[in-house]
Amino acid sequence: MSSNSEQERERLKEEYKDHYRKIRETKEKLRRSKYVRNVNEALHQMNADQLLENVDEFLGKVRTKMSLIEARLDVAMEHILEQPDDISELDEELKKERARESLKKIKADMGLLYREIEKQAEELHAEKTIGPGTRSESDSTDNKNDSDIA
Structure with a gap:
């Protein structure tokens, strides 16, 4: 019975690892998309x-x-x-x-x-329009919520 519980624990461990990898990848995609959005907005606003x-x-x-x-x-x-x-x-x-x-x-x-x-x-x-100096309040609260998930 101990071998079944060991196997079950290992299986759950792998599932958790996969789950957290997916969360990390999703956060990275979100970060990159925000950067691209900021660049695009800056380009459109330029005269x-x-x-x-x-x-x-x-x-x-x-x-x-x-x-x-x-x-x-x-x-x-x-x-x-x-x-x-x-x-x-x-x-x-x-x-x-x-x-x-x-x-x-x-x-x-x-x-x-x-x-x-x-x-x-x-x-x-x-004026600097891209980078960490231009984060809005919603961005900072999103990051707090993201860290709570992980």
Whole structure:
């Protein structure tokens, strides 16, 4: 009789395993379908014309800033190259210091450009529409109920 009860327990154990596997697979399918739904909703809500206009405006500003920085760099390089080679009063350390200062100035300009780009990106009011930051109350209560089942 003990062998029958052992077999029955093993059979029930396998049934429970199958049941919980199916629950886990169903939860995973639900999670993926919610993700796909969110992506589709975000795509339908996008105003493509306005988005492209904002991106074009943003890129135009970036190009303008980059042109300005490149022009400054060209002027600085011309100034360095135009200096006569026979300057005996300037030693190697002074040249290195000027190069360091020019590099610092260029880096500062690039840093300012980066900050302005970040500021412009914030002004576009880009909002995250997909991911864990956008879960609604119903989603969080569904997950609580799902964990109670398992």
